[in-house]
Amino acid sequence: MKIHFVVTISRQGKVRLTKWYSPYSHKERSKVIQELSRVILTRGPNLCNIVEWRGFKVVYRRYAGLYFCMCVNQEDNELEILEIIQYFVETLNRYFGSVCELDLIFHFHQTYYILDEILIAGELQESSKTTVHRLIDAQDSLVEAAKEKENTVSYIIAQ
Numbered sequence: 001m002k003i004h005f006v007v008t009i010s011r012q013g014k015v016r017l018t019k020w021y022s023p024y025s026h027k028e029r030s031k032v033i034q035e036l037s038r039v040i041l042t043r044g045p046n047l048c049n050i051v052e053w054r055g056f057k058v059v060y061r062r063y064a065g066l067y068f069c070m071c072v073n074q075e076d077n078e079l080e081i082l083e084i085i086q087y088f089v090e091t092l093n094r095y096f097g098s099v100c101e102l103d104l105i106f107h108f109h110q111t112y113y114i115l116d117e118i119l120i121a122g123e124l125q126e127s128s129k130t131t132v133h134r135l136i137d138a139q140d141s142l143v144e145a146a147k148e149k150e151n152t153v154s155y156i157i158a159q
Contacts, residue, residue, distance in 0.1 A: 001080060003122040004056065004071040005032070006115065008104060011065045013037045016104040019115055021122030040067055050078050061085045065101055088118055091132055113139060 005024070008017035015033055024032065039051055040060055051058045053071070059081040060069040068085045072078075091114055092099040096107070104111050117132050119125060126132050 001076045001123065002073060003081070003084075003119060004073075006119070007033060007036060007069045007071075009033075009037050009040065009067045009069065010101050011041070011067075013041055016066065016101060017108070017111060017115070019112070019119070021119075036069060040069060049082065059085070061089075063089050063099075066099075066104070084118070084124060087127075087129070088115065091118065091129065091136075094133060095136060 002021070004020075004022040006017065006019040006021075007015065010016055015037075018029070018033070020029065036051075036053065036058060039053065040058070043051070045062075049060050051060070052074075055074065056071050057074055057076065057078060058069055058071050059078050060067050061082060062068075068089060070081050070085060072081055089099065092103070092111065095110065095114060096103040114132075114136060117126060117135050126135075
């Protein structure tokens with residue numbers, strides 16, 4: 001299974017997260033996002049969450065005001081991709097409380113870090129929620145320690 005890209009779009013069509021695992025030029029990326037936004041945002045809620053697009057399958061899921069989309073090959077398992085999307089959103093929910101669009105906007109570094117703990121090079125890296133949560137907590141501890149050290153050094157310099 002190879003994921004070509006991950007895109008998160010708001011209900012208004014604003015892109016909130018993109019991660020490209022296959023080579024696309026900047027112009028192609030813009031065109032892809034525009035096409036997918038138009039196709040996905042106009043679909044009714046009773047339709048399935050799989051769209052055939054340019055010889056690929058785009059699997060998406062809506063959570064609150066956000067559409068989480070992943071593009072895979074035709075022969076890949078859609079249900080597995082839906083599970084990966086669910087796993088990603090559950091991890092975001094655990095980290096942010098109840099993830100919303102503003103969390104993705106103002107905490108994009110953490111969002112990309114979480115995505116990178118789950119997917120590397122378009123493939124599932126870690127399927128254990130416990131392991132991912134432990135790694136995220138360890139990363140947050142390192143960031144906090146660095147901030148404290150920086151504050152201490154700044155305080156000493158200021159004296």
